[in-house]
Amino acid sequence: MSMIDNVQNLAREWLDSKEVDAIFGLKEQDGYIAPYLFTDVGELSCLVISNQYRLCYTCRPAKENILSLMLQTEPNAKIGVVVRGCEERALIELAKRGQVDLKRIKILGVACSKEDAEECRCEKPYPGNLVLGEKVEGVSGDENVNALLSKSLPERRAFWKHEFSKCIKCYGCRNVCPMCICKDCKMEQELYTETGWLPPGIPMFHFIRFYHISDRCIGCGECEKACPVDIPLLTIFKLLQKDVKDLFDYEAGMDVEQEEPLLTTLDETPMREEVMDVGV
Amino acid sequence: MDKKGFEPKILAFCCNWCAYAGADLAGVSRMQYPPNIRIIRVMCSGRVEPELVVKALSLGTDGVLVLGCHIGDCHYISGNHRTVKRMAILERILGYLGIDPARVKLEWVSAAEGARFAQVVSDFTSKIKELGPIPLQELRP
Numbered sequence: 001m002s003m004i005d006n007v008q009n010l011a012r013e014w015l016d017s018k019e020v021d022a023i024f025g026l027k028e029q030d031g032y033i034a035p036y037l038f039t040d041v042g043e044l045s046c047l048v049i050s051n052q053y054r055l056c057y058t059c060r061p062a063k064e065n066i067l068s069l070m071l072q073t074e075p076n077a078k079i080g081v082v083v084r085g086c087e088e089r090a091l092i093e094l095a096k097r098g099q100v101d102l103k104r105i106k107i108l109g110v111a112c113s114k115e116d117a118e119e120c121r122c123e124k125p126y127p128g129n130l131v132l133g134e135k136v137e138g139v140s141g142d143e144n145v146n147a148l149l150s151k152s153l154p155e156r157r158a159f160w161k162h163e164f165s166k167c168i169k170c171y172g173c174r175n176v177c178p179m180c181i182c183k184d185c186k187m188e189q190e191l192y193t194e195t196g197w198l199p200p201g202i203p204m205f206h207f208i209r210f211y212h213i214s215d216r217c218i219g220c221g222e223c224e225k226a227c228p229v230d231i232p233l234l235t236i237f238k239l240l241q242k243d244v245k246d247l248f249d250y251e252a253g254m255d256v257e258q259e260e261p262l263l264t265t266l267d268e269t270p271m272r273e274e275v276m277d278v279g280v
Numbered sequence: 281m282d283k284k285g286f287e288p289k290i291l292a293f294c295c296n297w298c299a300y301a302g303a304d305l306a307g308v309s310r311m312q313y314p315p316n317i318r319i320i321r322v323m324c325s326g327r328v329e330p331e332l333v334v335k336a337l338s339l340g341t342d343g344v345l346v347l348g349c350h351i352g353d354c355h356y357i358s359g360n361h362r363t364v365k366r367m368a369i370l371e372r373i374l375g376y377l378g379i380d381p382a383r384v385k386l387e388w389v390s391a392a393e394g395a396r397f398a399q400v401v402s403d404f405t406s407k408i409k410e411l412g413p414i415p416l417q418e419l420r421p
Contacts (some may be wrong), residue, residue, distance in 0.1 A: 148376065151378075153375075153378045153379070153380060154378065154415070155378070156376065156377060156378030157377070157378030157379070157415060157418060158378075158418075159378070160378060161418065186331060191335070192331055201338060202338075203334065203338070203377045203379075204331070204334055204335060204338055207330075207334050207373060207377070208331055210373050211330050211366075211369060211370065211373060214373070215369070235376075236373065236377075239372070240369070240372065240373070243369065243372045244369070247365075247368050247369075248365070261365060262362070262365055262366060262369070264361075265358045265361040266351065266361045266364065266365075269358075271361075271362070
């Protein structure tokens with residue numbers, strides 16, 4: 001039995017036993033794939049997993065990702081969500097920031113195949129909450145990362161100058177990022193990004209995202225895939241993931257209890273309350 | 281501009297409670313330090329978001345100093361904890377983008393450390409003189 005049959009069967013079981021009120025996943029219809037909330041067991045045969053629609057549950061600005069909208073209208077519902085490794089990490093990071101409520105979500109974790117992992121250059125192609133499928137080892141070492149590290153400082157400048165000059169300021173990297181949840185975005189502030197100029201400030205425009213996402217990047221690589229001019233953004237994010245682990249012993253998307261390091265003091269006491277006072 | 285006779289432009293973000301008072305003390309004590317720095321007073325070193333540092337560098341500042349209270353002495357209790365964490369990330373990103381992380385420096389200067397302020401500024405200025413003008417112009421297409 002193939003993977004997708006297993007997923008469909010398990011989803012059917014969950015729905016039948018009323019363990020969840022609905023299953024959230026991708027539906028294929030007339031050759032098109034879109035996120036869909038399955039409440040009818042009969043429809044589950046259209047449930048698919050597609051590599052083209054990764055993280056579709058999460059990529060929306062603050063409070064507007066599909067899952068949280070759904071839970072707003074049905075506050076007591078429990079929803080089963082079909083997730084891969086990256087999607088689960090995204091959900092955990094979003095839960096940390098109060099964007100989704102994990103208590104209302106039952107995770108149907110699915111492992112990715114070796115080919116999928118290679119295609120995404122994924123280092124951890126399985127969710128922590130693995131329900132179906134076999135764990136495969138992620139890709140270790142990244143060509144782009146090694147290439148960048150072997151360059152001297154002037155070579156790196158030349159490299160990024162070339163890459164960032166291509167930028168058309170479409171904001172695709174930000175819009176698709178599951179971790180870019182701010183309503184007001186610094187990348188749109190006149191102070192940092194002048195309007196009416198292309199390419200946007202080098203390196204300021206991209207630096208803003210590098211810094212803001214540094215401690216929360218889950219390494220899904222959606223930004224790089226979304227980029228119409230193929231700027232290798234994941235290269236720096238992969239390096240930063242490693243740095244954040246070295247500096248603060250923190251990995252994004254692993255533990256929902258662990259506070260993000262840039263919001264804690266040096267002895268890891270949360271400063272979140274102060275943040276809430278200012279932000280809300 | 282060649283490195284010889286190069287006078288760098290250096291920006292120093294000083295926190296209101298410690299470093300700015302330290303700079304003031306250095307001034308009233310008539311301590312000598314290079315005139316290359318321009319001080320911007322901020323209420324806390326935690327106010328200095330890394331974007332501000334990058335903005336300063338991309339506008340042609342050759343080096344940026346961020347000066348705050350010693351850990352534990354922050355007027356806002358944990359403001360400088362933030363600074364120290366974000367500056368670490370900032371330095372890494374600058375390195376990956378090809379900008380020498382040594383152009384950015386975080387130091388703690390208390391209100392009583394006028395001599396230390398002068399020392400930090402002198403050391404940093406001579407370091408930036410060694411590094412030469414900021415090469416960020418070449419990043420502008």
